[in-house]
Amino acid sequence: MRTLLVTGPGGAGTSTVAAATALAAARDGHRTLLITPGRPAGPPDLDGVSGLRVHTVDSNRVFTDRAAELQDRFGMLFDLLGANPLDQEEFTELPGADAFALLQALGTARGQDVVVADLPSLPRSLALLALPGQLRRYLTRLLPAERQAARALRPLIAQLAGVPMPAEWLYDTAARWDAELAAVQAVVVAASTAVRLVADPGPRATAAVRTARTALALHGLRLESVVANRLLPTGSADPFYGPLADRQHDGLAALRAEADDAGAALHRAPHLGAEPDGAEALARLAVPAPAPWTGGDGPAPDPWTVEDRLAEEGHLIWRLPLPCATRDGLDLIRRGDELVVDAAGFRHIMPLPAALRRCTVEGAALRDGALQVRFAPDPALWPR
Known part of the structure; x- marks a missing residue:
C-alpha cells in the first residue's frame, strides 16, 4: 500500500x-x-x-x-x-x-x-x-x-x-x-x-x-x-x-x-x-499520482547511522541528516538512554542504540547538512 x-x-x-x-x-x-x-x-x-x-x-x-x-x-x-x-x-x-x-x-x-x-x-x-x-x-x-x-x-x-x-x-x-x-x-x-x-x-x-x-x-x-x-x-x-x-x-x-x-x-x-x-x-491541475510502490510495507531504514571511529579517534559518531538546519535553531540533550533533539522549532526524542548507552556524549556538530554527535566509551560500562 x-x-x-x-x-x-x-x-x-x-x-x-x-x-x-x-x-x-x-x-x-x-x-x-x-x-x-x-x-x-x-x-x-x-x-x-x-x-x-x-x-x-x-x-x-x-x-x-x-x-x-x-x-x-x-x-x-x-x-x-x-x-x-x-x-x-x-x-x-x-x-x-x-x-x-x-x-x-x-x-x-x-x-x-x-x-x-x-x-x-x-x-x-x-x-x-x-x-x-x-x-x-x-x-x-x-x-x-x-x-x-x-x-x-x-x-x-x-x-x-x-x-x-x-x-x-x-x-x-x-x-x-x-x-x-x-x-x-x-x-x-x-x-x-x-x-x-x-x-x-x-x-x-x-x-x-x-x-x-x-x-x-x-x-x-x-x-x-x-x-x-x-x-x-x-x-x-x-x-x-x-x-x-x-x-x-x-x-x-x-x-x-x-x-x-x-x-x-x-x-x-x-x-x-x-x-x-x-x-x-x-x-486540469495535472497533479500526478504518487509513483508506484513495489517494496513491502515494512519500516524505512533508520536515518541515524553509527560510525565506529574507536580505533582511529577513540569515539563513535551518531549521524542524522538534517538538511537546511542551522546552529541557531539546533539543541540537544541526553536524558538517560534517550537523546532529545530540537531543530527548527521541532523536537524528537530518540532511544539510543545499545552501544551508545554505554557511552558519554563528548560533543556535537552540524556539518554538511547532518548532525554528528560524538560518543566516548564510559570506562565503567564499556567492556575491556
Missing part, C-alpha cells in the same frame, strides 16, 4: 492538491482512499469516480464514542466518588480531537493500493505525525512492563492496603490504545509512506519548505515531491497579475532548487481562476 501525506503552509491549497492526487491515482487504475478532515468548505466533489473512496473524518463522532467508552470503564470510580456520569449529548468535542480522529482513520486504512491523507497545515501536521510515537512513549512510562507483570498481586495488595487498586480495564485500555497508536506509527514510518508538500511560490513558501525539510528529516519522513500551486501564466500585460506572475516564477526557481536538493520531484499546478470542484476541474 502506498501512502502519501499531503501538507503545506496554510492557505496553499493542500486539500485541493490532495483531492487531485487521489483522483489521478484512481484514474491510473489504483484502488484509492482519500482521507480528509471535515473542514467547513468540505472536500471537492468526487462522487462517482471509479476506484476512489472519500473518507471525511467526523471528529465529533469519534470523540463522543471514545468519551462514552472511557466513561463506561470509569464506572467503578464514579461510584466511589459519588459522581454522576455525563449523558451522551453532554459530550462536547475538545480542541485537538480532530487530530486523533485523523490518526485513527490513517491507522485503520486497509485494502487499498493508494491512500492519500489531506493533513493540516505546517507545522501542525508534522507534530501530528510525531504524536503516535510520543503517546506510546508516555504509556510506557506511565504503565511500564514491570508494573503490568505485577497485576496478579493487585487483589492481595488491595486487601492489605484497604483501598481498591487499578482495575484490569486500565491495563486492557492502555494495551488497546498502544496497539492503535502502533498501527498509525507503522503507517507513518513505513518505507511506502512519503510526504507531498504544497506551496504557493514565493519567499515565504521557500522558507516554509526549508523548515519542513528539516522537520521531516528529524522524524525520518521522506519528501516525495513539491507542488507549486496556483501558478499564473507569464507574459501578462495586466499591471497587477503580470508582476505577480513574475514573482511566482522567481519563487518557482527557488522551489525547484529545494526539490532537486532533496531528491524530490517538482510538479506545477496552474491557477484555474477559482477553486476547482469536481473531477474534471481537478484533472
